[in-house]
Amino acid sequence: MRWTGVLSLAMIAFLIGVTLAYFYMQPDPVPWVDEPTFEADMCVRDMEAENAVLARTNIDFDQLHPHVANRGASFVRLAHSCLDLEIRLTSGFRSTKEQNDLYAQGRSEPGRIVTNAKAGQSYHNYGLAIDFVIIYNNKVDYDLSTDRNRNDLPDWQELGELGKALGFEWGGDWNSFPDYPHLQMDFGLSIRQLKAGKRPDKEATIPVADTLQPLLN
């Protein structure tokens, strides 16, 4: 009887420990929102300036799905005219070799791990994803709390919302491996389907948020 009591106590203590460990291991809540809240009323289009910013991006738009390319360019343009942020697209389509080289980074090669996707496992490999960085004073700004346009909102969050308003899925919303510089359009296709050879129609589109409609016509 006495031993049963000790065992029960030990069991209870163990369960309390596991429960506490579980709660302490939960990551802090991420301050990013899940639904696009982007408003277009502060956008003042300056096509000449937009063109100049866009010209500094040198990814190959021709290797992207036409709609991804189109919305990717809009993303850079509207980030300038609506958010006063300079964006550079740093990656678009990635070949098998490029994806495997990137996967090796932080594993068999030096550097920090930037992807969990091997060749064929990333939407980049099908021309359906783009990566971007914020440029400030000609330098890349990766600080997640950065607020260069001084409106008390983290710039990365604003950019994520702009991307989503344009129809992209934003990597910053991913819970397991947030990828803040990443935007993709899957057109309803899983990686599994893409690997099996399925491709979105070249004419496929994804609707934009209503607020952005007047800006894209």
Ligand SMILES: [Zn+2]
């Ligand atoms: Zn990416």
